[in-house]
Amino acid sequence: MSVFLEVSIQGVLMGLTYALLALGLTVIFGVMDMVNFAHGEFLMIGMYAAYLTAAHVFPDPLVGVPVAGLIGLVLGALSYRLLVRRLLQGPTIAQIFGTFGLMLFLRYGALAVFGPNLRSAPGGLVVGQRLVLGGLVLDGAKVTAAAGSALLFALIYWFLQRTRVGLGLRATAAHREAARYMGVDTDAMNSIGWAIGGATAGMAGALLVNFYYVSPTVGMVFAMITFTTVALGGFGSVPGAFVAGIIVGVVEAVTAQYFSPQLKLAVIYLVFFLVVLLRPHGLLGAR
Amino acid sequence: MLQVADLKAGYGQAPVVRGVSLEVNAGELVCLLGANGAGKSTVLKSIMGTVKPVSGRVRFLGEDITGRPTPEIVGRGIVYVPEGKLVFAPLSVEENLRLGAYLVRDEETVRSRMEQAYELFPRLWERRGQRAGTLSGGEQTMLALARGLMAGPRLLLLDEPSLGLMPKLVGELFETVARLKETGLAVLLVEQRARQALALADRGYVLRTGRIVAAGTREELLSGDTLRQAFLSG
Numbered sequence: 001m002s003v004f005l006e007v008s009i010q011g012v013l014m015g016l017t018y019a020l021l022a023l024g025l026t027v028i029f030g031v032m033d034m035v036n037f038a039h040g041e042f043l044m045i046g047m048y049a050a051y052l053t054a055a056h057v058f059p060d061p062l063v064g065v066p067v068a069g070l071i072g073l074v075l076g077a078l079s080y081r082l083l084v085r086r087l088l089q090g091p092t093i094a095q096i097f098g099t100f101g102l103m104l105f106l107r108y109g110a111l112a113v114f115g116p117n118l119r120s121a122p123g124g125l126v127v128g129q130r131l132v133l134g135g136l137v138l139d140g141a142k143v144t145a146a147a148g149s150a151l152l153f154a155l156i157y158w159f160l161q162r163t164r165v166g167l168g169l170r171a172t173a174a175h176r177e178a179a180r181y182m183g184v185d186t187d188a189m190n191s192i193g194w195a196i197g198g199a200t201a202g203m204a205g206a207l208l209v210n211f212y213y214v215s216p217t218v219g220m221v222f223a224m225i226t227f228t229t230v231a232l233g234g235f236g237s238v239p240g241a242f243v244a245g246i247i248v249g250v251v252e253a254v255t256a257q258y259f260s261p262q263l264k265l266a267v268i269y270l271v272f273f274l275v276v277l278l279r280p281h282g283l284l285g286a287r
Numbered sequence: 288m289l290q291v292a293d294l295k296a297g298y299g300q301a302p303v304v305r306g307v308s309l310e311v312n313a314g315e316l317v318c319l320l321g322a323n324g325a326g327k328s329t330v331l332k333s334i335m336g337t338v339k340p341v342s343g344r345v346r347f348l349g350e351d352i353t354g355r356p357t358p359e360i361v362g363r364g365i366v367y368v369p370e371g372k373l374v375f376a377p378l379s380v381e382e383n384l385r386l387g388a389y390l391v392r393d394e395e396t397v398r399s400r401m402e403q404a405y406e407l408f409p410r411l412w413e414r415r416g417q418r419a420g421t422l423s424g425g426e427q428t429m430l431a432l433a434r435g436l437m438a439g440p441r442l443l444l445l446d447e448p449s450l451g452l453m454p455k456l457v458g459e460l461f462e463t464v465a466r467l468k469e470t471g472l473a474v475l476l477v478e479q480r481a482r483q484a485l486a487l488a489d490r491g492y493v494l495r496t497g498r499i500v501a502a503g504t505r506e507e508l509l510s511g512d513t514l515r516q517a518f519l520s521g
């Protein structure tokens with residue numbers, strides 16, 4: 001097996017988690033034209049939820065996935081109900097600083113509660129497992145995270161395309177005022193959008209804990225990549241989030257292999273700039 | 288059925304609707320006429336609760352619905368077909384129709400209404416899988432109307448449905464509206480094409496800079512020069 005192919009497969013695996021992370025952000029943006037700067041912190045809290053579950057309840061971060069999903073869901077919905085909803089009455093700049101403030105609050109709140117140390121899962125079913133497929137050696141934890149992310153992405157996609165509430169969300173995204181004339185409770189749609197964002201970020205975090213360290217500032221690393229992914233795919237585009245997630249994952253892995261791991265973000269941004277030069281609304285963006 | 292009493296509404300400081308009273312009875316087709324900027328859409332949006340009235344009352348089927356949330360008003364049976372159609376461009380024609388019946392929980396009812404909609408507008412059946420944004424202006428008008436009917440309205444508010452249509456299509460549209468009236472549906476039709484709209488109507492009101500300046504039956508409004516006066520520099 002060629003090294004390039006192997007590295008690309010690693011990239012696709014990571015890209016599936018990026019896609020799931022981008023999905024939550026793009027749903028919130030689509031429904032209410034708002035960027036959630038605290039998205040990385042939702043992920044971080046999901047990671048702690050899974051880590052703490054593994055450390056104290058049952059020694060496997062996978063058990064923490066539903067826990068992190070539930071905590072993320074509540075956190076997302078509460079963030080909307082208690083904070084964002086009020087910000088909507090203010091100017092746009094208040095909305096930007098509002099979720100930025102939420103990011104800082106959660107990040108440094110976590111620092112105060114959990115301390116600055118990096119923590120890793122104590123073990124688990126897939127932690128540190130090698131998976132040999134033909135000539136290909138993969139990390140079982142990464143394969144699990146990728147499969148879990150893909151499954152969750154498919155589930156949310158199905159929800160958006162095939163359920164009544166999903167239709168309401170897409171209508172709100174397409175034209176909020178018209179959606180209200182159909183009887184859609186657009187305020188409830190905002191809540192649901194935030195709940196989806198929080199739940200998917202939380203579960204992505206729990207999946208990552210199988211092979212990635214946890215720290216109060218870990219959200220920053222992933223948030224930068226996620227914002228780029230969403231912009232690359234097109235703000236508000238769900239298929240765009242998927243395609244862009246994979247692209248970002250592969251570009252990251254290939255750069256780390258052939259150039260230098262330090263250049264990962266630089267090359268991701270380079271690709272992003274090139275795409276946006278040609279397609280200002282991203283690969284699959286509408287507007 | 289619908290009673291609007293001394294309604295005042297506006298955007299921010301500027302009053303746009305300055306004391307409008309009107310009434311639509313069961314089975315009636317009533318038009319609200321007036322030049323561009325007279326405040327017709329604002330009256331409809333105040334009924335729908337999108338614009339919160341400053342004062343005045345809106346009653347529907349005997350109940351006060353003034354400033355209630357829009358979804359509740361739709362649930363009570365008032366359906367608004369907005370000016371400029373406002374179809375959901377990225378969604379398919381069929382999804383647009385489904386959204387019209389968003390508050391209808393019975394899947395059988397949705398399906399039978401969908402069939403009726405396709406019967407009324409066979410063009411929409413041909414294009415059911417297409418994105419609504421790719422339809423022509425005339426087709427989007429049909430879609431907006433069909434989408435409104437999917438809710439099973441008791442009262443239909445039509446906001447300048449003829450806007451931007453070719454003259455031939457305007458005739459067809461008004462024929463469709465007349466047929467809806469024949470089924471017993473109450474309609475409040477907002478139009479600038481005063482004579483064509485009045486031809487279908489039982490009664491009409493003429494709005495000028497936020498006030499009703501004339502009201503009466505079709506015959507009363509068509510005789511004399513009330514109409515011409517009302518449309519003079521708004």
Ligand SMILES: Nc1ncnc2c1ncn2[C@@H]1O[C@H](COP(=O)(O)OP(=O)(O)O)[C@@H](O)[C@H]1O
Nearest residue numbers: 298299303321322323324325326327328329330
């Ligand atoms: N969203 C809005 N914000 C501020 N002013 C508005 C808004 N919508 C309409 N107006 C103003 O209100 C007045 C009446 O508008 P409208 O009700 O749309 O009139 P019509 O439907 O009769 O053409 C116009 O002067 C218009 O500029």
Ligand SMILES: [Mg+2]
Nearest residue numbers: 327328370447
């Ligand atoms: Mg108007």
